[in-house]
Amino acid sequence: MLPLVYHPIYSQLELPAEHRYPISKYRRLYQYLIDEMKLDQQDGILFYQPEAIGADELKSLHHPDYIEALFNNTLPAAKxxxxxxxxxxxxxxxxxxxxAGTRLTVDLASQHGIGIHLSGGYHxxxxxxxxxxxxxxxxxFAAKYALTLDxxxxxxxxxxxxxxxxGTATLLSDDDSIITFSVHCDKNFPARKPASDIDxxxxKHTTTNDYLETFEIILNLALAQHQPDFIIYDAGVDIHQHDELGYFDVCLDGIYRRDHLVLSRCKQAEIPIAAVVGGGYRQDHQQLVELHAQLxxxxxxxxRSE
Known part of the structure; x- marks a missing residue:
């Protein structure tokens, strides 16, 4: 079974015209899976809706004052x-x-070996x-939650x-139970890059083959060295050659091969994996759908390879 986590609220946010964030892509991806890929329960695909977490649950991860100000609209305008x-x-x-959706995806992956969240990746x-x-x-948040599971x-x-x-690197820098592994463009946001456990x-302009060859080597080494019991995977598609905020030259098939590599390594090693769709940026939000569908x-x- 392949559990997918989705909620309509992911795309239900009014943003100013020309805002860079592709808010409609989540709804468009969900509709693509239903209408174009024809995924349903008979195919072993089950959709799950999360129930919202409470703000207080975040205070063990984020500073309580930040959460209070954020949720009460008292953050300074600059922040x-x-x-x-x-x-x-x-x-x-x-x-x-x-x-909540990313946390639910962890629960589902722990039960079924895999779970995919049609949102997430706010790193x-x-x-x-x-x-x-x-x-x-x-x-x-989800990684710390995963450590509470059997x-x-x-x-x-x-x-x-x-x-x-x-943000993931700084939040988890003192937690030896969570390994942070980031694969990214060296000359891209953020300007200051605090050290992950593996960076x-x-x-810029890394090609599909160079990306995959280098990533596979480091991924295999990381899995062998750390032997994790659980993986959380951010499958951002802003590595694509036409992404407006990306700067890599990775093609559509390269995204599929990357995702296949990560998932197959986890399945072979019997490591449960919770995946989120992550970033991807286009003015035409529909152009992101096929990229995210590769996951x-x-x-x-x-x-289904058995």
Missing amino acids: MRRIGFPWSHQLIKRTLMST HAHHDFGSGFCLVNDLA NIDKVMIVDCDVHQGD LALP IQAAITVY
Whole structure:
């Protein structure tokens, strides 16, 4: 079975005209899976809806004062600008639901070996501030939650978004039970890149073959060295050659091969994996749908290969 986690609220957020964040892509991806890929329960595909977490649940990860100010709309204007969204009640509701979705994906992956969240990957949120369209860090939150489950003593976050997971790195820098592994463009946001446990920084215009060859070597070494009990995978598609915020030259097939590589390694090693769709940026949001769908297609291929 392949569990997919989705909630309509992910795309239900009014943003200013020409805002860079592709808010409609989540709804478009869900519709593509239903209408074009024809996924349903008979194919072993089950869709799950999360229930929103409470704000207090975030205070063990983020500074309580930051959470209070964020949720009560008392953050200074400069800090909201750093996040990149105008404040609204709907933004807060969406944030609580998406974070819950990543946690639910962890639960489903622990039960079924895999789970995929059709949102998530907000890795630029730090302990006491948000940044880069990220209010709270669902990856770090979910990783800490995973450690509370039976037989999970070490978690690895494999972050393949084109932007370094700086918030994840700082939030988890003192937690030896969670390994942070970021694969990103060296000359891209954020300008300051705090050290992850493993950083694979690749140059602008890295090609498909160079990306995959280098990533596979480091991934295999990381799995052998750390032997995680659980993996959280950020399958950002902003590595694509036409992404507006990316700077890599990776093709559509390269995204599929990357996702297939990660999922197949986890299945071979019997490591449960919770995946999120991560970043991807186009003015035409529909152009992102096929890119994000590669993760689901790879999961279908890998987990039906028996």
